[in-house]
Structure formats: structure tokens, C-alpha cells
Amino acid sequence: MFQYLLLVCFFVFGQSYAQDVCQFVVGASVIAYDGSFLGKLTYASDSESIFNGYGIYGNQNSTLSIWNRYGTYGGQNYRQSAFNPYTSIPPILVKEGRVIARFTLNKHLSGVPNISPYTIRSCNF
Numbered sequence: 001m002f003q004y005l006l007l008v009c010f011f012v013f014g015q016s017y018a019q020d021v022c023q024f025v026v027g028a029s030v031i032a033y034d035g036s037f038l039g040k041l042t043y044a045s046d047s048e049s050i051f052n053g054y055g056i057y058g059n060q061n062s063t064l065s066i067w068n069r070y071g072t073y074g075g076q077n078y079r080q081s082a083f084n085p086y087t088s089i090p091p092i093l094v095k096e097g098r099v100i101a102r103f104t105l106n107k108h109l110s111g112v113p114n115i116s117p118y119t120i121r122s123c124n125f
Contacts, residue, residue, distance in 0.1 A: 022123035033089035
């Protein structure tokens with residue numbers, strides 16, 4: 001609960017929002033609604049990082065990458081995509097065994113915080 005309130009404060013105060021969100025999510029796993037592992041929010045040198053352009057989770061041509069604009073998890077017209085602003089089943093971020101956020105452009109889902117993949121893209125892990 002405390003983490004959720006802390007994240008809400010970041011939304012309100014804005015300026016350091018991206019940096020604070022990056023600290024909040026570092027090390028989290030990205031899990032699709034269907035249970036597929038979509039990588040981790042870690043340094044680009046990590047083979048499982050969504051920022052490793054040579055890995056299966058960071059390569060824009062991979063079927064398991066949220067950066068694949070034509071794929072199930074990255075295409076804006078797919079229900080499980082982080083980039084579909086209308087989805088009700090986006091990927092989730094899991095850290096230490098707990099769901100900490102949804103990975104989505106949809107700002108209207110309630111419960112855990114909704115974090116944009118564009119915000120995460122600015123992280124310097």
C-alpha cells in the first residue's frame with residue numbers, strides 16, 4: 001500500500017516522476033496476461049532485459065518483445081499489448097513476487113498503478 005501511495009505522489013509532483021518510477025520498477029519482471037515472460041527491467045547488458053536489443057525480450061523483431069510494433073505484446077491493436085491504450089489486459093510488472101504495476105498506456109485501469117512503456121524507456125538502468 002505504501003508503494004502505491006508513493007507512486008501516486010510521483011504522479012502529482014511530476015518533475016522527478018520518471019526517475020522515481022525507474023527506481024520503483026528496477027528489477028521487475030514483465031509478465032503478459034497469458035503468463036508469458038516478456039523480460040526484465042534491468043541493464044541492457046542483461047540477456048533478459050527488455051533494453052537488450054540483441055536479446056529475445058528487447059529485440060524489436062522478437063515475438064516476445066514489447067518493442068515489436070507488429071507483435072502480440074507491442075502492437076497497438078493487440079489486447080495484451082503494453083501499447084494498446086484501450087486494453088484491459090496489459091502486461092504486469094512483478095517484483096519480489098508481487099504485482100507492482102500494469103505496463104500500459106491505458107490510464108483508466110484501477111487497482112495497481114499504470115506505468116507507460118514510454119516512461120520506462122527513459123530509465124537508465
